Amino acid sequence: MRPDYQISQLDALESEGIHIMREVAAEFERPVLLFSGGKDSIVMLALAEKAFWPARIPFPVMHVDTGHNFPEVIEFRDRRVADLGVRLVVASVQDSIDAGRAVEETGRHASRNRLQTVTLLDAIEEHRFDALFGGARRDEEKARAKERVFSFRDEFGQWDPKNQRPELWNLYNTRLHRGEHIRVFPLSNWTELDVWAYIEREKLDIPSIYYAHERQVFERDGLLLADNPFVPRGQDEPLFTAMVRYRTVGDMTGTGAVASVAVTVAEVIAEVAATRITERGQTRGDDRVSEAAMEDRKREGYF
Amino acid sequence: MDILRFATAGSVDDGKSTLIGRLLYDSKSIFVDQLEAVERTSRDRGEDYTNLALLTDGLRAEREQGITIDVAYRYFATPKRKFIIADTPGHIQYTRNMVTGASTADLAVVLVDARNGLTEQSRRHAFLATLLRVPHMVLAVNKMDLVDYQAEVFDRICEEFSAFAARLDIGDLTFIPMSALHGDNVVDRSANMSWYDGPSLLHHLEHVHIASDRNLIDVRFPVQYVIRPHAATDADLHDYRGYAGEVAGGVLKPGDEVLHLPSGFTTRVRRIDAAGVEVPEAFAPMSVTLLLDDDVDISRGDMICRPHNRPAAAQDIEAMVCWMSSDQPLARRSRVIVKHTSRTVKAMVTDLHYRIDVNTLHRDEAATQLGLNEVGRVRMRLTQPVFCDPYTRNRTTGGLILIDEATNATVGAAMITEAS
Numbered sequence: 057m058r059p060d061y062q063i064s065q066l067d068a069l070e071s072e073g074i075h076i077m078r079e080v081a082a083e084f085e086r087p088v089l090l091f092s093g094g095k096d097s098i099v100m101l102a103l104a105e106k107a108f109w110p111a112r113i114p115f116p117v118m119h120v121d122t123g124h125n126f127p128e129v130i131e132f133r134d135r136r137v138a139d140l141g142v143r144l145v146v147a148s149v150q151d152s153i154d155a156g157r158a159v160e161e162t163g164r165h166a167s168r169n170r171l172q173t174v175t176l177l178d179a180i181e182e183h184r185f186d187a188l189f190g191g192a193r194r195d196e197e198k199a200r201a202k203e204r205v206f207s208f209r210d211e212f213g214q215w216d217p218k219n220q221r222p223e224l225w226n227l228y229n230t231r232l233h234r235g236e237h238i239r240v241f242p243l244s245n246w247t248e249l250d251v252w253a254y255i256e257r258e259k260l261d262i263p264s265i266y267y268a269h270e271r272q273v274f275e276r277d278g279l280l281l282a283d284n285p286f287v288p289r290g291q292d293e294p295l296f297t298a299m300v301r302y303r304t305v306g307d308m309t310g311t312g313a314v315a316s317v318a319v320t321v322a323e324v325i326a327e328v329a330a331t332r333i334t335e336r337g338q339t340r341g342d343d344r345v346s347e348a349a350m351e352d353r354k355r356e357g358y359f
Numbered sequence: 360m361d362i363l364r365f366a367t368a369g370s371v372d373d374g375k376s377t378l379i380g381r382l383l384y385d386s387k388s389i390f391v392d393q394l395e396a397v398e399r400t401s402r403d404r405g406e407d408y409t410n411l412a413l414l415t416d417g418l419r420a421e422r423e424q425g426i427t428i429d430v431a432y433r434y435f436a437t438p439k440r441k442f443i444i445a446d447t448p449g450h451i452q453y454t455r456n457m458v459t460g461a462s463t464a465d466l467a468v469v470l471v472d473a474r475n476g477l478t479e480q481s482r483r484h485a486f487l488a489t490l491l492r493v494p495h496m497v498l499a500v501n502k503m504d505l506v507d508y509q510a511e512v513f514d515r516i517c518e519e520f521s522a523f524a525a526r527l528d529i530g531d532l533t534f535i536p537m538s539a540l541h542g543d544n545v546v547d548r549s550a551n552m553s554w555y556d557g558p559s560l561l562h563h564l565e566h567v568h569i570a571s572d573r574n575l576i577d578v579r580f581p582v583q584y585v586i587r588p589h590a591a592t593d594a595d596l597h598d599y600r601g602y603a604g605e606v607a608g609g610v611l612k613p614g615d616e617v618l619h620l621p622s623g624f625t626t627r628v629r630r631i632d633a634a635g636v637e638v639p640e641a642f643a644p645m646s647v648t649l650l651l652d653d654d655v656d657i658s659r660g661d662m663i664c665r666p667h668n669r670p671a672a673a674q675d676i677e678a679m680v681c682w683m684s685s686d687q688p689l690a691r692r693s694r695v696i697v698k699h700t701s702r703t704v705k706a707m708v709t710d711l712h713y714r715i716d717v718n719t720l721h722r723d724e725a726a727t728q729l730g731l732n733e734v735g736r737v738r739m740r741l742t743q744p745v746f747c748d749p750y751t752r753n754r755t756t757g758g759l760i761l762i763d764e765a766t767n768a769t770v771g772a773a774m775i776t777e778a779s
Contacts, residue, residue, distance in 0.1 A: 060570040065441040074646040078584040106634040111588040224462040231767035337392035
């Protein structure tokens with residue numbers, strides 16, 4: 057049937073992801089999967105479902121909720137979690153602000169992006185999570201390109217990029233002292249196109265905002281931002297209607313839309329394959345701070 | 360479409376970053392905003408050319424020092440294959456990171472500057488790639504433009520390297536003359552070297568045959584996780600007991616007679632599930648779930664193989680070790696934790712036979728310890744047996760990592776040479 061015993065690149069990536077999921081379930085006491093309702097975490101959750109089938113996923117999922125989400129994504133999150141019968145932990149940035157643990161940024165570029173780190177690390181401590189699955193991919197950003205699949209965090213949640221554990225073959229060092237944890241990235245070797253190809257092949261359900269739709273938007277710093285209650289608009293930032301889709305899903309405050317006519321996964325794939333701009337470069341305000349913005353946030357404990 | 364994982368070794372001076380930059384650029388895997396960021400930074404630093412190394416050196420410290428410290432993974436695809444590049448550092452003080460990148464590679468590209476010929480560094484890179492049993496190697500003789508594309512220069516370097524390679528055990532070796540800067544023989548065949556009739560680097564990467572690099576003979580299935588749904592309401596699920604793991608060798612099919620270690624009990628494969636669907640066969644690197652005919656007490660760390668083809672159940676192992684700790688050396692009586700497939704046991708070093716000079720291959724039998732980035736042959740005694748094969752036979756069942764008991768740091772990689 058297959059005389060050379062080859063598997064396709066998507067099967068190889070899927071198999072690697074499943075291996076990573078099972079290793080975590082076997083070796084950690086309190087893992088959790090970070091689920092935002094974005095496409096990468098959707099694929100990650102699909103891998104978890106397959107890794108333990110026909111048993112249920114043996115860990116909860118967690119959403120770090122900035123309170124500035126797209127309503128379509130929250131609706132999707134709740135529906136998906138209910139379908140799978142997994143427990144959802146919501147860690148709220150608003151709660152961190154109310155408790156005085158985090159201070160809301162002010163001004164035109166105010167965002168809760170950076171505050172998420174406080175909420176995330178507090179939730180890890182409160183629930184004593186020792187392993188967190190994240191959907192980050194190495195092709196997204198140059199600091200992420202350097203990160204291990206099993207990425208060690210000290211008791212302050214910090215990443216030390218100059219002192220990472222060597223990671224050989226598929227043998228992952230999962231040993232920790234109390235208070236430390238590991239971030240695990242099963243999609244490390246996936247590219248944006250792999251994720252879309254997998255969504256297409258597996259017919260995965262995704263939030264509607266990933267497809268082209270009509271939306272009231274305004275332009276700021278080259279990003280098309282959605283009209284939303286969290287970002288005050290300037291006089292010089294008029295609203296207009298455009299056909300857009302989202303290439304990434306984050307906060308309404310910092311995630312830009314892209315002009316698009318793609319209403320099916322195949323059409324999205326065609327657009328993604330043709331684009332000459334990275335997804336974070338095209339859609340994220342948070343990476344524009346400096347050359348090392350992602351490395352700096354990761355050091356502090358960001359996703 | 361399949362995946363080829365390859366590691367690049369060489370320093371910035373050899374043109375490694377230029378080579379990677381060119382592969383990414385010519386395969387349209389560099390995006391406009393990435394290139395603009397690199398151009399901006401190059402300009403800000405007063406460099407008069409676009410420094411493509413800034414694309415791959417992703418850490419602040421790397422950009423400051425202008426060197427690669429840790430492995431960066433890069434991705435590109437052509438209609439033939441998906442490629443994962445492990446861009447590894449060339450400096451000796453980051454050997455452990457190069458070893459990390461080489462451990463999963465199907466192919467290693469060792470870069471040499473045509474003007475300098477073989478250096479201590481190129482010998483070390485070739486040795487480490489061989490130690491990790493990277494099945495294919497390309498010696499990329501770069502900067503041919505600076506030696507007027509002379510065939511004699513290329514031939515001389517190839518001869519010198521072949522003489523050195525004879526002392527190593529390199530499965531498949533290819534020599535390619537190129538100029539990464541000008542694109543000669545990187546993606547397209549060069550018009551400047553009509554005397555060379557081999558493939559361009561990309562053509563070689565697209566066509567090198569890797570399917571038979573895996574062991575498809577010796578069935579090895581380390582049990583990683585036991586799946587028991589415990590669903591009392593559903594009769595099918597109630598009795599479901601699946602052994603999950605990644606196939607490390609051989610081909611498994613329903614009906615096959617298999618043997619469980621450590622019990623020695625034999626049974627048959629009833630069914631194989633992969634990612635939620637039943638499949639007719641399983642082979643490396645598939646993650647699958649095996650259902651067996653008989654109820655056997657099987658747990659994580661056990662091994663499933665064929666009755667007449669078993670791995671060694673070894674408590675004493677001989678191995679080549681690459682030591683990765685700067686805190687303390689490895690010596691006789693050192694204690695470590697060993698992780699091998701899905702089994703973790705304690706171990707003590709009972710002998711250090713020799714340390715090998717990674718630049719000259721000289722064996723120092725008087726050595727009493729291995730320091731950071733040093734390689735040597737050791738004997739270890741384990742508290743419990745591991746089910747293993749020589750690393751030359753199987754990279755999965757022959758490899759293990761060493762972990763420090765106190766700090767939990769990964770302090771070494773070991774390749775089994777003999778087990779008993």
